[in-house]
Amino acid sequence: MPSNAELQAEIDRLKTENTKLVEDYNELVDELEEAKANAVVLPNTKPVPHVPSFGMSEGTREELERTGKAVDPFTGRLLTNEN
Missing domain, CATH: 1.20.5 (Single alpha-helices involved in coiled-coils or other helix-helix interfaces)
Incomplete structure (x- = not known):
């Protein structure tokens, strides 16, 4: 002890x-x-748009199928059935 x-x-x-x-x-x-x-905090003033790894969203695919054209929500590019 x-x-x-x-x-x-x-x-x-x-x-x-x-x-x-x-x-x-x-x-x-x-x-x-x-x-x-x-x-x-420094904002990203020049973001670079890119397509996510899953490609096209289901909503975009459905709109392209229904109307023949859609705007890619990630890049803003016009999508048509031809491309």
């Missing part, structure tokens, strides 16, 4: 470790707040 001196030494070590962890936590909170304050 540990002596009172050993237990007190362990308590002191844990208090010191806890104080260091609290200081590190507070530094990280400050860094996060600074990063959030300096963050700038």
Whole structure:
């Protein structure tokens, strides 16, 4: 069984470790707040349209079948039965 001196030494070590962890936590909170304050959202001003991996949507396919033409909602290209 540990002596009172050993237990007190362990308590002191844990208090010191806890104080260091609290200081590190507070530094990280400050860094996060600074990063959030300096963050700038840059919109994508030149998006590149592309056809998704699944190709044509069911709605577009149905419209093309029904009317013979449709506008691709992803690229804006006119689709006809010929292409």
